[in-house]
Amino acid sequence: xxxxxxxxxxxxxxxxxxxxxxxxxxxxxxxxxxxxxxxxxxxxxxxxxxxxxxxxxxxxxxxxxxxxxxxxxxxxxxxxxxxxxxxxxxxxxxxxxxxxxxxxxxxxxxxxxxxxxxxxxxxxxxxxxxxxxxxxxxxxxxxxxxxxxxxxxxxxxxxxxxxxxxxxxxxxxxxxxxxxxxxxxxxxxxxxxxxxxxxxxxxxxxxxxxxxxxxxxxxxxxxxxxxxxxxxxxxxxxxxxxxxxxxxxxxxxxxxxxxxxxxxxxxxxxxxxxxxxxxxxxxxxxxxxxxxxxxxxxxxxxxxxxxxxxxxxxxxxxxxxxxxxxxxxxxxxxxxxxxxxxxxxxxxxxxxxxxxxxxxxxxxxxxxxxxxxxxxxxxxxxxxxxxxxxxxxxxxxxxxxxxxxxxxxxxxxxxxxxxxxxxxxxxxxxxxxxxxxxxxxxxxxxxxxxxxxxxxxxxxxxxxxxxxxxxxxxxxxxxxxxx
Ligand code: NOJ
Numbered sequence: 001x002x003x004x005x006x007x008x009x010x011x012x013x014x015x016x017x018x019x020x021x022x023x024x025x026x027x028x029x030x031x032x033x034x035x036x037x038x039x040x041x042x043x044x045x046x047x048x049x050x051x052x053x054x055x056x057x058x059x060x061x062x063x064x065x066x067x068x069x070x071x072x073x074x075x076x077x078x079x080x081x082x083x084x085x086x087x088x089x090x091x092x093x094x095x096x097x098x099x100x101x102x103x104x105x106x107x108x109x110x111x112x113x114x115x116x117x118x119x120x121x122x123x124x125x126x127x128x129x130x131x132x133x134x135x136x137x138x139x140x141x142x143x144x145x146x147x148x149x150x151x152x153x154x155x156x157x158x159x160x161x162x163x164x165x166x167x168x169x170x171x172x173x174x175x176x177x178x179x180x181x182x183x184x185x186x187x188x189x190x191x192x193x194x195x196x197x198x199x200x201x202x203x204x205x206x207x208x209x210x211x212x213x214x215x216x217x218x219x220x221x222x223x224x225x226x227x228x229x230x231x232x233x234x235x236x237x238x239x240x241x242x243x244x245x246x247x248x249x250x251x252x253x254x255x256x257x258x259x260x261x262x263x264x265x266x267x268x269x270x271x272x273x274x275x276x277x278x279x280x281x282x283x284x285x286x287x288x289x290x291x292x293x294x295x296x297x298x299x300x301x302x303x304x305x306x307x308x309x310x311x312x313x314x315x316x317x318x319x320x321x322x323x324x325x326x327x328x329x330x331x332x333x334x335x336x337x338x339x340x341x342x343x344x345x346x347x348x349x350x351x352x353x354x355x356x357x358x359x360x361x362x363x364x365x366x367x368x369x370x371x372x373x374x375x376x377x378x379x380x381x382x383x384x385x386x387x388x389x390x391x392x393x394x395x396x397x398x399x400x401x402x403x404x405x406x407x408x409x410x411x412x413x414x415x416x417x418x419x420x421x422x423x424x425x426x427x428x429x430x431x432x433x434x435x436x437x438x439x440x441x442x443x444x445x446x447x448x449x450x451x452x453x454x455x456x457x458x459x460x461x462x463x464x465x466x467x468x469x470x471x472x473x474x475x476x477x478x479x480x481x482x483x
Pocket of ligand 1: 060193252
């Protein structure tokens with residue numbers, strides 16, 4: 001197989017609040033994660049990506065950072081993190097962590113100084129006496145009164161003020177954050193809102209033909225994807241390449257694949273997350289279009305779930321379809337990202353309104369809580385968990401998704417789909433999606449009925465074949481064609 005590990009690695013995403021609770025307070029933590037690393041290694045993953053555990057008032061569950069180089073006591077200590085890193089490396093798991101450079105917490109000392117009137121600190125954010133008409137991604141206006149007749153910009157929650165990347169102190173500040181974690185031995189960074197950072201100069205009002213949609217930063221072209229932003233990653237790549245082994249940078253670049261491609265390359269981010277299968281409905285032509293677009297702009301990452309979107313069994317309509325999606329992202333050349341609980345086929349939970357915690361819920365009615373309910377393992381959450389689990393949650397421990405995930409990752413290791421190999425896609429009249437590459441052929445039955453498989457050896461299928469050897473509706477299979 002060509003390339004570095006990250007080009008075809010399987011990365012398991014950990015949302016630490018909901019993964020495993022080491023101290024019995026109802027919130028997951030680093031000790032709980034360390035104790036369960038064997039589960040992740042046992043799946044065959046190459047790496048974990050841990051969403052933020054740095055010091056934070058938790059207004060957006062860690063994406064509001066008040067100290068970038070320490071661990072929030074809710075999750076443990078730096079020593080706990082060192083122990084986690086050591087254990088992960090012993091198990092052969094690389095560790096990727098989140099960095100949040102677009103915004104910080106309103107409790108960050110520099111923002112507090114700005115609010116207290118320190119003019120130099122104010123330059124590091126966006127303060128104005130004439131706010132524009134930009135909306136926040138979480139609903140409502142993107143401006144919050146600072147209490148002195150001015151407003152400050154927050155593209156997300158009011159407790160998440162945006163850094164001013166045109167201030168010359170911002171870039172070196174984040175260089176130091178990277179060096180801190182890379183110096184500890186962290187293997188890579190997932191860059192939150194990597195396409196944010198710079199805003200259009202002068203923060204002009206929206207053009208008359210632009211109406212941003214709630215929840216979608218990219219629908220405000222003035223607030224993201226500015227020409228200066230990809231340049232930031234040249235500097236970050238130099239820093240990452242200065243370590244042995246080189247560290248990896250994966251950006252959340254929620255743009256069309258052609259535009260996202262400007263953020264990656266040998267002198268920029270290694271990879272950008274691709275959300276094609278996250279936004280595509282269960283529809284063969286939509287998947288074909290998503291997959292084709294992604295493959296046109298390597299390096300490719302395949303993602304079907306994360307902590308921001310409705311769980312796949314609910315989004316695609318059935319548990320079987322979610323298993324097929326799992327086999328799809330693991331069965332294509334490129335990197336595959338799994339979200340915790342995907343291996344148990346967890347559905348989206350309808351969290352009672354009174355228990356919802358997502359800051360976006362209060363502002364816009366959008367709630368991501370349903371995909372963040374703690375994992376079902378019995379020993380994990382002694383106290384009532386921070387989000388309630390539905391009755392019978394433990395039954396997912398016996399989900400057929402678990403053996404499927406293990407078997408598919410093991411097969412993938414043996415068969416090594418090569419990210420450099422071309423993929424030949426097609427869809428036929430039965431809504432049978434086929435993706436052929438050198439290692440094997442992926443078939444997904446996306447229509448209403450069962451479909452025949454191409455001649456060859458069926459390596460794995462997400463559901464048993466019918467008695468006639470057909471692939472049932474809503475299932476996927478990998479077939480090694482006859483030579
Ligand atoms: C993207 C993260 O995935 C999401 O959870 C967070 O709310 C926003 N960025 C803001 O940091």
